[in-house]
Amino acid sequence: MNKTTTFTVAYHQFLLPNGEPDGALPPLADDTLALHALYRNMLFTRLYDERAVNMQRTGQIGTFASSLGQEAIGAGVGLAMQPSDIIAPSFRESGALFCRGFRVRDLLLYWGGDERGMSNPDVGDDFPICVPISTHTTHAAGAAFAVKYRKEPRVVVCLLGDGGTSKGDFYEAINLAGAWNLPLVFVINNNQWAISVPRAMQSKSETLAQKAVAAGIPGIQIDGNDPIAVNHFVSEAIEKARRGGGPTLIEAISYRLCHHTTADDATRYRSDEELEAHRQYDPVPRLKAFMTQRGIWSDEQETQLLTACKEEIEQEVKHYLESEPQPPASMFDSLYAALPGALIQQRQALQEKE
Numbered sequence: 645m646n647k648t649t650t651f652t653v654a655y656h657q658f659l660l661p662n663g664e665p666d667g668a669l670p671p672l673a674d675d676t677l678a679l680h681a682l683y684r685n686m687l688f689t690r691l692y693d694e695r696a697v698n699m700q701r702t703g704q705i706g707t708f709a710s711s712l713g714q715e716a717i718g719a720g721v722g723l724a725m726q727p728s729d730i731i732a733p734s735f736r737e738s739g740a741l742f743c744r745g746f747r748v749r750d751l752l753l754y755w756g757g758d759e760r761g762m763s764n765p766d767v768g769d770d771f772p773i774c775v776p777i778s779t780h781t782t783h784a785a786g787a788a789f790a791v792k793y794r795k796e797p798r799v800v801v802c803l804l805g806d807g808g809t810s811k812g813d814f815y816e817a818i819n820l821a822g823a824w825n826l827p828l829v830f831v832i833n834n835n836q837w838a839i840s841v842p843r844a845m846q847s848k849s850e851t852l853a854q855k856a857v858a859a860g861i862p863g864i865q866i867d868g869n870d871p872i873a874v875n876h877f878v879s880e881a882i883e884k885a886r887r888g889g890g891p892t893l894i895e896a897i898s899y900r901l902c903h904h905t906t907a908d909d910a911t912r913y914r915s916d917e918e919l920e921a922h923r924q925y926d927p928v929p930r931l932k933a934f935m936t937q938r939g940i941w942s943d944e945q946e947t948q949l950l951t952a953c954k955e956e957i958e959q960e961v962k963h964y965l966e967s968e969p970q971p972p973a974s975m976f977d978s979l980y981a982a983l984p985g986a987l988i989q990q991r992q993a994l995q996e997k998e
Contacts, residue, residue, distance in 0.1 A: 653853045656877055657867035661925050663933025670876045676940045681723055682871045683935065686715035686928050688953045689739040692748055693902075695957055696755065700906045704965065705755040709735045713869075713901030716927035717803070717833050719743070720874025724882055725801060730791070732771040732784035732802040736833065740803065744770055748960030749967070758970060778808035781817035781830070788826035788891075799827045799885045801878070807838025809852050818859035821891035828891040829881045833868060835900035840913040856893035868896030869927040872934075899925060971998055 658673065660666050665673070672678055693710040700708045711718060718739025725731065731744055738751060745767045753761030754773060762772035769787070774780035784802035791798045808814055809832060821828045832852050836843045849855060856863025866873045874896060881892035899922040903910045910919075935941035976983060976991045983991065 649857075651854065651857050653851045653863060653865055655865040655867075656873055657870050658872045658876070659867075659870045659930055659934055661869075661930060663930050663937060665934075670872065672872055672876055673934075678723070678875075679872075679931070679935055679940065682716075682719050682875060683928075683931050683941070684949060684953070685719035685722065685739050685742060686871065686931065687949060688742065688957075689715045689718060690928060691950075691953050692738060692742075692751075692957055695961060696752065697906060699752070699961070700755070705752055706757055707905050707907045708755050709905045710902040711736045711738055713922070713926055714833055714835055714898045715739055716871035716874050716931075717831065717868050717896050717898060720871050721801060721803065721831055721878050724875050724879040725799075726882075728768070728796075728798050729882070730769050730771070730784075730787055730798060730800045732780045732787065732800060733773055734777075734780065734804050734808065734833075735773050735775050736805065737803050741770075741773075748957055749963045752961065752964040753967065756964070758967075760970065778804055778811035778813040778817075780804075781808070781811075781814050782820070784828060784830075785817045785820040785826060788821065788828035789824060791827055792824070797886055799829060799882045801829045801831065801882065803831045803833065805838065806832060806834040806836070806843055806852060807841065807846060808832070809855060810838070810846050815855075815858075818856060818861060818891070818893060822859035822861040825888075825890040827885040827888075829878065829885055830891070830893045831878060832893070832895045833898055834895050835868075835898045837900050837904065837910075837914070839904045839908065840910075851895060853893060853895035859893075861891045861893055863893040863895070865895045865897060868898035869925045869930065871927055871931050898927075901926070971995075973998060 657666050658669055689711060693712055696705060696708050697710060699705045714736065718737045722740035722743025731740060733740060746764055750761040750764050771780060771783060781802055781804060784800050788800040791800060818830065834852055838846055851865055853863035853865045866877050868874060877894060881894060885891060932941060973991050973994045976987055
């Protein structure tokens with residue numbers, strides 16, 4: 645018997661670009677402390693990104709990926725998670741990692757080429773930054789299977805970019821998530837560009853959220869520049885998964901106001917007019933405007949927060965710059981439980997040169 649299936653993809657937004665409400669608001673909109681936490685995370689992330697880009701330009705770290713214009717996704721996801729949950733990030737989720745306990749010094753160590761930055765003992769089972777596109781999606785599915793097998797009340801949250809949805813790893817991961825009803829939430833940062841390839845050339849699919857249909861899981865679109873919407877719907881998806889309700893795929897519509905990384909020159913493939921047109925959707929001034937309109941944010945609070953964030957970042961930068969580098973022979977430390985003889989000889993030879 646043939647069966648025809650139809651589907652719709654819902655789109656959700658609570659705040660307009662000017663910060664005014666767009667219809668009924670969720671309870672989060674009345675939680676002043678939660679809104680302040682969202683805003684602080686976004687502003688802190690933006691200031692960190694700015695400092696890190698400057699450090700890369702002066703040779704103090706390696707290639708760096710900024711999240712300029714996409715801070716609502718990291719903040720909204722990170723603050724929606726419980727400490728026991730597990731995050732599987734790509735490389736543009738600094739805000740979420742700050743929520744998870746990673747420090748500026750840790751991320752700078754990582755971008756400076758030191759893997760100790762991803763081994764912070766306070767971050768539980770969180771996965772490290774994943775630069776290869778979408779390879780971490782199957783890792784997230786494996787972790788979610790382990791959580792379900794052990795009957796643990798935990799959820800895995802996997803973040804990726806729009807370009808990652810074109811990879812086979814992604815399709816395998818969402819298929820496993822659906823077939824096994826895993827406690828897994830996928831959040832796609834659709835920032836419109838996979839390096840130099842625009843969204844329209846990446847996939848003929850009208851939305852990226854509808855790719856969930858083939859996996860038999862719910863898929864929705866949200867305004868990824870609306871931090872209230874991001875936090876609300878990611879929180880809903882996480883708690884549904886925690887209750888045994890299975891996975892969800894969320895496409896967060898955003899825009900990359902920066903280069904892909906510091907190794908990229910977006911002016912070669914993107915017009916200034918397009919970039920300027922998207923600045924009006926910037927999530928940081930949007931939430932600030934909403935809080936100001938509600939009388940829960942002032943210029944004085946803004947000044948105090950800017951000062952506090954900059955001071956904290958500078959202290960962390962100082963700690964990073966004063967960190968002792970690892971000896972070259974440490975590259976062998978985590979390869980095997982017991983090193984093979986050939987590698988033992990190589991390590992000894994390297995230690996002698998040191």
